[in-house]
Amino acid sequence: MKEKKYATMFSAIEHKLTGVLGQGQYDWVDRRVFDQVFDQSTLMSVFKLMQQGHIDTIEWPIARGKEAHVFFAKSQSGPVAVKIFHTSNAVFKGLMQYIEGDPRFGGLRRRHRELVNVWVQKEHRNLMRMRKNGVRVPESLMTRNNVLVMEYLGDENGPSPRLRDVTVDDPEKLFKELLRQLRMIWQDAGLAHADFSDYNIMIHQGEAWIIDAGQSVVQNHPKAKEFLVRDVTRLCQWAQKNGVEADLAEATLFVIEE
Ligand SMILES: Nc1ncnc2c1ncn2[C@@H]1O[C@H](COP(=O)(O)OP(=O)(O)OP(=O)(O)O)[C@@H](O)[C@H]1O
Ligand SMILES: [Mg+2]
Known part of the structure; x- marks a missing residue:
């Protein structure tokens, strides 16, 4: 059931993700990177942001970090930068293998995801608060779970x-x-x-x-x-x-x- 819903959703937005599916000029965007960044729930968030018009297409990667990847994307109102925070990292995965499967400590993956979502909210609110007070920061436009959409600093050729x-x-x-x-x-x-x-x-x-x-x-x-x-x-x-x-x-x- 979940798989089917996911497959339908993915096929609906696949053509809008060409820039991150290894069809672009960026050799590091291979299947592994894609899987690392775009897990099912992240894809679902991107899907929702696309439905709401905050993102139209994700075009190419700007930067990859330990905690997040940043992409150049297009929206109805122009170019945007999309910062996608990883919902899991190597350290967390390392710890997980000793906890997952132990019925005494369930729901850890979900709690970790929630923590990441709080972090994204924190970045969003900090950027808005700085901007409102005259600090020169990109305008934070929208968030959904681990995805943050903000004003893009750059031009057509790059950041x-x-x-x-x-x-x-x-x-x-x-x-x-x-x-x-x-x-x-x-x-x-x-x-x-x-x-x-x-x-x-x-x-x-x-x-x-x-x-x-x-x-x-x-x-x-x-x-x-x-x-x-x-x-x-x-x-x-x-x-x-x-x-x-x-x-x-x-x-x-x-x-x-x-
Ligand atoms: N609004 C933006 N427009 C264009 N490029 C951006 C924008 N925001 C970030 N970038 C690019 O992406 C890179 C990474 O962004 P940022 O510093 O926000 O994340 P990060 O350093 O990966 O986060 P963390 O500190 O969690 O590792 C920046 O160095 C910059 O080159
Ligand atoms: Mg940084």
Whole structure:
């Protein structure tokens, strides 16, 4: 019954997934990657998002990470980025073999999936909260279970580069700009980004965009200040590496001072 429903659903959207079925130019998108990312429940979520018009076709992969794959997709309102979080990873699978089948501890797979879904909600809400408060982040458009649809940063040919992949003309100016963004995240959005680095900043149409907010926490999280200081430290290290005289104490004060 479940299999049949799944087969019907899959055949309905198969032609909209050509970019992830190994028919594209990306050799790493083979059957294994497809199975890793698009398990039955993920396909079901994608199917629903397609029915609702949030996604039309998934075209090609942008990036693969430990926790998520990001794809370029098209929707009725234009291009979007679709971040699909893995519902299982190697560590979890390793632990599972010792628990699965033991009747005393059932439903673990489902609980793990629920945890991933909460993480996706967290990224969605963090992005919305930052954006509402003026921080330059992609607009988070929609989520469903482990799938997040957001504004795409790039053009037809590919995504915009990450900060770590470009040489910046005026590092001092960018340093000050990013410090202002960190200040806005902390003071206006009331959050600590908590993974601020040149991996998680994209340079799009001449501006720095902050991405990857799943781990961001509210100010009264017990580790919020620790994360904030780490974010500012990383930014200062980036600046120093690029020849800017960045002072950590001064920078931290600028971010937290009202
Ligand atoms: N909105 C977007 N538009 C275009 N490309 C994006 C967008 N969001 C992310 N990317 C690309 O995908 C890569 C991975 O995205 P992101 O940092 O959000 O996930 P991640 O690092 O895999 O997550 P995690 O930290 O959980 O491992 C980015 O480095 C960037 O190149
Ligand atoms: Mg990242």
